[in-house]
Amino acid sequence: MTALTEAPATARTEAKLGFGVRFSRHMVTARWTPALGWSPLGLVPHRPLELSPAAMALHYGQAVFEGLKAYPRVDGSLALFRPGVNAERLNRSARRLAMPELPVTLFTEACEQLVRADADEVPRGPGQSLYLRPFMVAVEPSLGVRPANEYLFAVIASPVDHFFADGYEAIDVWCATDEIRAAPGGTGAAKCAGNYAASLSAKAQALARGCHEVLWLDAREHRFVEELGAMNFFAVGRDETGEPLLVTPELSGTILAGNTRGSLIELAGDLGIRTVQRPVALAELTAPDGPFTEAFACGTAASVVPIGAVTTPEGRSVIGDGRPGHVTTRLRDELTAIQYGQRTDGRGWMHAV
Structure with missing residues (x-):
């Protein structure tokens, strides 16, 4: 990931603002x-x-x-x-x-x-x-x-600017197999500071391996994907008729209920894309002949972030062709068009200031 650097704040439409490094008055x-x-x-x-x-x-x-x-x-x-x-x-x-x-x-x-x-x-x-x-x-x-x-x-x-300095590009993620983000009965569904403090050592491991973020697994079996860093996780496959199918882990008390997550599920329905909430095994995500051809993460800070590859201690697995997928990009474009007023907000999501 390209390092964020300070730049003169002359023309705000052109200056590299980074993320969370400058503050308003x-x-x-x-x-x-x-x-x-x-x-x-x-x-x-x-x-x-x-x-x-x-x-x-x-x-x-x-x-x-x-x-x-x-x-x-x-x-x-x-x-x-x-x-x-x-x-x-x-x-x-x-x-x-x-x-x-x-x-x-x-x-x-x-x-x-x-x-x-x-x-x-x-x-x-x-x-x-x-x-x-x-x-x-x-x-x-x-x-x-x-x-x-x-x-x-x-x-x-x-x-x-965009959360990742690279902009809209597929990212590599490191799967933490020996650390967990949240356990049943804990604070995984709360947006509290302690959750993020406990994630930073794994984030440092990810960066040391040339990856952008951490792919978290469940606490009980260390088999099922839960979140990506501080973002919700989605995978894209096909249903029994060959149509695109959106798959995301269900909210079970260890996953944060993301505003962007819920909005994308609704948008997918508007676009005729069915969503299934079920456990997503790491093995099916990384298998060469697995059911998923795309994966992405989403959240307020980063919007929609394509996942190009998953690295584990066993090696690196490319998802699809390693680039942003069609469904991922379509959902991102639909969401941002509503947010920036380029498309009609039929659901009344935007709150005028």
Whole structure:
């Protein structure tokens, strides 16, 4: 993968922004206590947070977050993609970590305030957007092992290019056979900071082997594909009639319910492509005569990412011809056309700001 480098931010439509390395001028914050609930939202300059070194998030990991984007539309407007879905998932994550829930309307309003305040920083080049990172952390200073009694919610923003510096190209992935992302009964279905911290050693292994990301297997048998890095996984084969068939692991408590995942399943139905949710064995993904001719990952940050090859300790297996497949590309194009206003949004997914 090409290294991300800083470049002068003169023409935002041409400058290489990278992903998550630059930040807009403002952020939106609110605080929660048992007595007062959530405070009103405050729009403030993007600046360092003041936290006690005993803030409970630093010691016991009560930290959850979300990711969504504000898209520049062809008519000049800006719109968020299904922010209510992200708000609901933040609350599911918060419940799992014994944190307070945030009203969906407050979540959406916070995102709207930030986008309106920093609208002139939304990049408008191909594939560019303003990435929003809402998060909630425990800020009460205490070393007692219990849920905190004070929380900070904030939204920050970053003008971004495509998640991968290579752009829309098929990536190589490393299959971690001796580490797991999530176990049944754990926090795999929550978008919490600890899940990502535990994945970083495997990510380092992937990069050391020349791969872009980690393909995670199930915790029980280490046989079935679950996720790709922080993204949901899909494979493409054929049904009994020879028509394209989309296959993805079912949500079983160890897989994050992705906004992009759910949207692609709906879009596939609109295009006449049937989706089956079932376990996907690593062996059938990597077999030379296996049922799959395409595979891809998806998520807010990266949108749709084709998978060209899977590397395991036994060797490297190319999927299909190693390039972005027809179904993968069609789904990506349909989704991004809606997000950027190049196609009618028949489902009401785009939330105007």
